Amino acid sequence: MTRSEDRLTAAFLLVALVALFGGVLTGFFQAIEHAGVDVYPSTPIVKSYYHSLTLHGVLNVLVWTTFFICGFVPFLTTRALGTRLARPGLAWLTFWLMLGGLLLAAIPLVGNAATVMFTFYPPLKAHWAFYVGLTLVVVGTWLVTLNLALTWRAWRRQHPGERTPLAAFMGLVTFAMWTLASLGLAAEMLVMLIPWSLGLIAGTDALLGRALFWFTGHPIVYFWLLPAYMSWYTLAPRQAGGKLFSDPLARTSFILFLVLSTPLGFHHQYTDPGIQIGWKLVHAFLTFAVFFPSLLTFFNVVASLESGARARGGRGWVAWVARLPWGDPSLAAQVLAMLLFAFGGIGGLINASYNLNLIVHNTAWIVGHLHLTVGTAVTLTFMGVSYWLVPYLAGRALWSRRLALVQVWSWFVGMIVFSNTLHRLGLMGMPRRTMIGAAPYVLPEWKALLPLVGIGGTLLFLSSVLFFLNLVLTLVVSRAPAPAVPAFAEALSGPDHAPAILDRWRPWLALAVVLIAIAYGPTLVRLALTTPFNTPGLRVW
Amino acid sequence: MATRKGTTVYLYELAWILPSFAIPVGMLVALVVTAFGAGIHLPGLERRIDPTKVAETPPFDKPGLVELAPGRYEVRMTAQIWSFAPREIRVPAGSTVRFWVTSKDVVHGLLIPKANVNLMLLPGQVAFAEARFDTPGEYLMMCHEYCGIAHHTMAGTVIVEARR
Numbered sequence: 249m250t251r252s253e254d255r256l257t258a259a260f261l262l263v264a265l266v267a268l269f270g271g272v273l274t275g276f277f278q279a280i281e282h283a284g285v286d287v288y289p290s291t292p293i294v295k296s297y298y299h300s301l302t303l304h305g306v307l308n309v310l311v312w313t314t315f316f317i318c319g320f321v322p323f324l325t326t327r328a329l330g331t332r333l334a335r336p337g338l339a340w341l342t343f344w345l346m347l348g349g350l351l352l353a354a355i356p357l358v359g360n361a362a363t364v365m366f367t368f369y370p371p372l373k374a375h376w377a378f379y380v381g382l383t384l385v386v387v388g389t390w391l392v393t394l395n396l397a398l399t400w401r402a403w404r405r406q407h408p409g410e411r412t413p414l415a416a417f418m419g420l421v422t423f424a425m426w427t428l429a430s431l432g433l434a435a436e437m438l439v440m441l442i443p444w445s446l447g448l449i450a451g452t453d454a455l456l457g458r459a460l461f462w463f464t465g466h467p468i469v470y471f472w473l474l475p476a477y478m479s480w481y482t483l484a485p486r487q488a489g490g491k492l493f494s495d496p497l498a499r500t501s502f503i504l505f506l507v508l509s510t511p512l513g514f515h516h517q518y519t520d521p522g523i524q525i526g527w528k529l530v531h532a533f534l535t536f537a538v539f540f541p542s543l544l545t546f547f548n549v550v551a552s553l554e555s556g557a558r559a560r561g562g563r564g565w566v567a568w569v570a571r572l573p574w575g576d577p578s579l580a581a582q583v584l585a586m587l588l589f590a591f592g593g594i595g596g597l598i599n600a601s602y603n604l605n606l607i608v609h610n611t612a613w614i615v616g617h618l619h620l621t622v623g624t625a626v627t628l629t630f631m632g633v634s635y636w637l638v639p640y641l642a643g644r645a646l647w648s649r650r651l652a653l654v655q656v657w658s659w660f661v662g663m664i665v666f667s668n669t670l671h672r673l674g675l676m677g678m679p680r681r682t683m684i685g686a687a688p689y690v691l692p693e694w695k696a697l698l699p700l701v702g703i704g705g706t707l708l709f710l711s712s713v714l715f716f717l718n719l720v721l722t723l724v725v726s727r728a729p730a731p732a733v734p735a736f737a738e739a740l741s742g743p744d745h746a747p748a749i750l751d752r753w754r755p756w757l758a759l760a761v762v763l764i765a766i767a768y769g770p771t772l773v774r775l776a777l778t779t780p781f782n783t784p785g786l787r788v789w
Numbered sequence: 790m791a792t793r794k795g796t797t798v799y800l801y802e803l804a805w806i807l808p809s810f811a812i813p814v815g816m817l818v819a820l821v822v823t824a825f826g827a828g829i830h831l832p833g834l835e836r837r838i839d840p841t842k843v844a845e846t847p848p849f850d851k852p853g854l855v856e857l858a859p860g861r862y863e864v865r866m867t868a869q870i871w872s873f874a875p876r877e878i879r880v881p882a883g884s885t886v887r888f889w890v891t892s893k894d895v896v897h898g899l900l901i902p903k904a905n906v907n908l909m910l911l912p913g914q915v916a917f918a919e920a921r922f923d924t925p926g927e928y929l930m931m932c933h934e935y936c937g938i939a940h941h942t943m944a945g946t947v948i949v950e951a952r953r
């Protein structure tokens with residue numbers, strides 16, 4: 249490990265993995281709570297079910313994802329460009345800023361002074377350090393964007409007229425999209441939550457808080473997902489022994505994500521009062537529009553895997569799947585992640601459907617859904633990436649491929665049990681974010697299914713223990729040298745087939761801003777002008 | 790050869806782009822038709838209320854059920870940690886009930902699964918939903934948004950009585 253970039257990636261990954269460990273441990277506690285085993289009276293730090301759930305949400309979807317992405321995406325981007333980061337010093341400053349922010353937020357979070365869930369809806373009032381710390385993490389991600397942009401510009405000067413390599417293009421789109429999308433959260437923090445938690449303003453507003461949160465809260469799922477897609481598009485085809493089917497189509501879908509990810513957050517607020525129905529409908533339309541690049545991705549990635557399987561002798565319409573190199577845990581993890589993601593995508597369409605949403609909103613269905621998407625499509629893919637990235641960074645071979653395969657499959661099976669059960673419980677009307685084991689109203693038909701939540705969750709937890717065990721043993725015991733980093737896949741239809749406009753930034757960013765202004769502008773302006781900020785904060789945990 | 794390969798890929802691309810476009814559009818049309826056909830009503834712009842003065846603001850100064858006409862009811866409800874007021878609602882089978890609800894403190898929710906009522910209750914906003922209760926029985930009513938340490942105890946019932 250010589251490149252400073254590699255050490256940086258290692259530092260980000262270390263934080264991410266520690267967070268994930270806390271995330272799966274609290275998840276396990278929650279799952280067995282649903283099955284009737286309440287461990288909270290005897291756990292040291294974790295004070296209550298809701299303290300656990302807040303830790304679980306923050307550690308998994310805010311820390312594990314973000315830190316992994318800030319390590320992995322610059323790593324791939326610089327390799328694809330064949331350069332180093334433009335500002336290594338800034339990159340390290342970014343890391344320390346993000347870690348500092350995280351530790352600051354962790355003090356009230358761990359100390360039960362910020363038990364407000366990872367969505368921190370006001371007027372639940374956390375300690376100021378929680379809001380300030382998270383804001384510093386977000387600012388850090390903007391510095392990553394800056395560094396990537398400067399790196400690309402330096403590369404462009406030396407390679408005028410060349411197509412940006414696909415992985416670098418995707419890395420840049422991911423961070424550009426995120427930076428634009430995170431403005432909502434930044435505004436919520438800077439204008440409302442931080443001054444309020446410091447006592448500078450007396451009140452806050454629940455509706456404006458939710459609107460600003462979901463401005464960022466929906467596109468954040470693409471911030472998690474696009475780096476997984478980067479691996480599916482640029483590495484997995486080669487890992488499968490094939491080629492990327494279509495580079496132009498891949499670029500097109502990423503540009504569409506850049507343009508369409510943000511102006512649709514009201515689909516999280518269909519059941520909120522105070523937002524015009526017409527705007528909710530506009531966001532519903534746009535939500536369906538963003539399904540288009542997802543389908544393009546599905547087709548392109550599956551066709552790429554198929555090319556690999558056929559090159560390995562695969563036949564038939566579906567039977568070729570058997571010829572994928574299933575013995576490679578990194579690829580197996582990604583293919584299984586894709587498979588469950590297909591169901592996650594279908595579920596997502598149901599959530600986004602204006603009317604069906606009334607049945608599932610805030611029920612256990614959503615919990616089932618998000619464990620398929622961020623909990624598997626993203627997490628299992630990142631685990632698959634870790635199976636080559638951690639050995640590479642450590643300079644040692646993975647301790648056990650077989651153990652890794654067991655891990656990957658047990659996550660898959662555990663998740664089917666866990667997620668399917670939660671989907672069904674949601675359809676039966678069981679609410680989410682609820683300490684079900686202590687609720688007085690549990691229906692008999694829920695009771696019959698709840699043990700399966702515990703069983704699925706336990707399997708998932710055991711699977712993640714195997715994951716961490718393998719990585720730790722790789723660091724401590726493994727002596728064999730690390731295999732090479734997977735090479736980028738070639739494309740059947742290459743970048744030269746892609747329209748040149750896909751390489752321009754300004755028109756797409758401008759289009760994204762215009763769409764956001766149309767979809768959000770009128771509502772946000774109305775709320776900014778009419779919101780009284782008269783809701784006092786409460787600590788009710 | 791290279792170009793031929795390129796063209797084949799291109800044809801496949803097209804063959805996939807079209808359905809990728811058509812599927813979401815088709816679903817969208819289905820959605821709009823069913824949403825309006827079924828008369829699904831989401832909460833919209835109702836009105837603001839001062840969250841610190843809910844108890845003095847009509848109609849929430851007198852939470853409870855009001856009969857508007859035979860078979861048509863309105864319930865004025867407040868949500869507060871960790872209860873609904875009123876906690877129990879009794880109506881005859883076949884009734885239509887309009888819910889006007891607001892929160893006195895933090896964000897709560899109102900979920901009545903068997904009646905398809907699903908609302909976020911925000912302090913400062915009045916939420917509205919309408920539901921029909923045809924089948925006699927007990928309808929569970931729950932808070933479905935985290936609202937503090939006893940969130941899981943926040944529940945109530947709609948009792949639908951058979952008509953004689």
Ligand code: HEM
Pocket residue numbers: 271272273274275276278279282301302304305308309312365366367615618619622623624627679680681682683704705706708709712
């Ligand atoms: C061992 C693996 C895991 C188990 C057993 C588990 C279990 C659970 C359970 C039982 C709940 C929720 C309950 C409720 O609504 O009351 C939950 C919520 C959640 N989980 Fe997991 N989980 C696991 C891994 C993950 C991972 C890897 C992620 C994402 C990277 C994740 C993200 C979430 C999120 C975002 C929520 C919702 C939190 C909220 O409502 O604020 N989980 N999990």
Ligand SMILES: [Cu+2]
Pocket residue numbers: 465466467469513515516
């Ligand atoms: Cu969303």
Ligand SMILES: [Cu+2]
Pocket residue numbers: 897898932933934935936937940941943
């Ligand atoms: Cu509640």
